Amino acid sequence: MFEGKTVLITGAAAGLGEAAAEAFAARGTKLLLSDISPQVEDVAARLGAAWMIADAASPQDHKALVAKAVEIGGRLDVALNNAGIVHQPMRIEQTPEDIARRVIEVDLLGMFWALQAQLPQLQQQNRADGSTSAIINLSSIAGLVAAPTLGIYAAAKHGVTGLTRTAALENARRGIRVNAICPAFTRTKMVADVISAAPDKAAAEAELTRGVPMKRLAEREEIIAAILFAADPQNSFMTGQTIALDGGVTAY
Numbered sequence: 001m002f003e004g005k006t007v008l009i010t011g012a013a014a015g016l017g018e019a020a021a022e023a024f025a026a027r028g029t030k031l032l033l034s035d036i037s038p039q040v041e042d043v044a045a046r047l048g049a050a051w052m053i054a055d056a057a058s059p060q061d062h063k064a065l066v067a068k069a070v071e072i073g074g075r076l077d078v079a080l081n082n083a084g085i086v087h088q089p090m091r092i093e094q095t096p097e098d099i100a101r102r103v104i105e106v107d108l109l110g111m112f113w114a115l116q117a118q119l120p121q122l123q124q125q126n127r128a129d130g131s132t133s134a135i136i137n138l139s140s141i142a143g144l145v146a147a148p149t150l151g152i153y154a155a156a157k158h159g160v161t162g163l164t165r166t167a168a169l170e171n172a173r174r175g176i177r178v179n180a181i182c183p184a185f186t187r188t189k190m191v192a193d194v195i196s197a198a199p200d201k202a203a204a205e206a207e208l209t210r211g212v213p214m215k216r217l218a219e220r221e222e223i224i225a226a227i228l229f230a231a232d233p234q235n236s237f238m239t240g241q242t243i244a245l246d247g248g249v250t251a252y
């Protein structure tokens with residue numbers, strides 16, 4: 001299904017981005033991995049992928065990534081907009097201005113710049129030969145429901161679901177499917193950092209899963225399965241969806 005497709009992944013040096021890179025590499029894709037961290041070079045070397053240091057908050061970097069993907073594969077088939085940051089848990093009134101601004105810059109505006117760079121290329125491909133493509137945006141359960149102590153992150157991720165739905169409708173007749181993946185807390189460095197900063201780590205993990213009916217964190221592979229589903233060209237009628245992977249949270 002993915003053999004020979006050109007796939008771009010942001011935030012690929014760790015966590016879900018790295019796991020997605022492994023999954024797409026195993027499926028015979030031409031991969032372009034990017035991250036703000038130089039560790040992306042190690043991941044790319046291990047997987048035989050191309051790589052580029054890029055800041056998700058930079059519109060120019062997103063344009064450079066699309067150009068590089070086209071250089072590698074002649075086109076772009078799948079864009080996984082995964083790069084993101086979170087902040088330590090704190091109430092809205094305690095959140096410092098610099099943290100609030102950076103979360104919006106990376107998680108929300110970064111998604112906007114990614115779409116702005118990717119959509120013209122994907123539209124042009126569809127006009128040229130009728131081919132289709134998929135964009136998958138990493139939102140969060142915090143993009144669907146309230147996230148007490150993660151206010152500015154929730155605002156950014158709600159913005160990502162809004163952007164996803166809008167991009168999907170603007171491109172519904174242009175062969176571009178745009179969907180968002182909305183995980184609850186998943187066992188990655190992002191969550192490990194939050195847990196390890198807490199004085200009582202077991203209590204912190206229990207707190208993160210308190211409202212989750214399955215009473216556990218998600219594993220990376222469980223999120224990757226949904227990313228592959230959203231990217232799959234055979235899944236050709238699904239667009240504008242916000243797919244919750246949350247152990248049942250939003251079933252209430």
Ligand SMILES: NC(=O)c1ccc[n+]([C@@H]2O[C@H](COP(=O)([O-])OP(=O)(O)OC[C@H]3O[C@@H](n4cnc5c(N)ncnc54)[C@H](O)[C@@H]3O)[C@@H](O)[C@H]2O)c1
Binds near residue numbers: 010015056083
């Ligand atoms: N882990 C979770 O519980 C969880 C839950 C819901 C949503 N998400 C979302 O999934 C995505 C991936 O999260 P993760 O858990 O793998 O995080 P992670 O911290 O393990 O990895 C994120 C990667 O993004 C990179 N990154 C950070 N800022 C960047 C920037 N400005 N430009 C480019 N790269 C940057 C980091 O260097 C890192 O390699 C994020 O968008 C996150 O908000 C994660």
